[in-house]
Amino acid sequence: MKKTLIIGLLVIFVLISGCTTTTTTTPAGEPTPGETTPAQISTEQQVNIKDYNFVPDIAEVPMGTTVTWVNDDNVPHTITSVSGSFDSGSIGPGKTYSYKFNQAGTFEYSCTNHPTMPHGKVVVRG
Numbered sequence: 513m514k515k516t517l518i519i520g521l522l523v524i525f526v527l528i529s530g531c532t533t534t535t536t537t538t539p540a541g542e543p544t545p546g547e548t549t550p551a552q553i554s555t556e557q558q559v560n561i562k563d564y565n566f567v568p569d570i571a572e573v574p575m576g577t578t579v580t581w582v583n584d585d586n587v588p589h590t591i592t593s594v595s596g597s598f599d600s601g602s603i604g605p606g607k608t609y610s611y612k613f614n615q616a617g618t619f620e621y622s623c624t625n626h627p628t629m630p631h632g633k634v635v636v637r638g
């Protein structure tokens with residue numbers, strides 16, 4: 513009688529520990545929030561300056577993204593933040609400019625060399 517009880521308890525224990533192992537494995541198998549953070553740090557986005565346009569004109573990126581503008585035109589352009597948070601200065605033909613966005617928000621920029629160029633935007637998700 514006692515042996516059956518002990519064996520029964522053992523079986524229950526094994527079942528419980530088996531269940532616990534399974535439940536701990538399931539969240540570990542999908543650590544989406546944990547893995548997203550380090551991935552965001554190394555994220556990169558390229559924006560081309562082509563025919564006096566920013567391509568894409570709106571770049572939506574996760575926080576921590578380094579955006580690199582590539583001047584594909586044969587005249588110098590600038591990437592100048594409308595709010596003043598960044599300014600590339602003159603980017604010659606074929607040259608690049610990179611800026612890392614560590615804050616969420618919408619960052620509108622223009623080219624000071626060509627005020628008629630359509631403005632570009634970087635939308636940084638929080």
Ligand SMILES: [Cu+2]
Pocket residue numbers: 588589590623624625626629
């Ligand atoms: Cu320009």
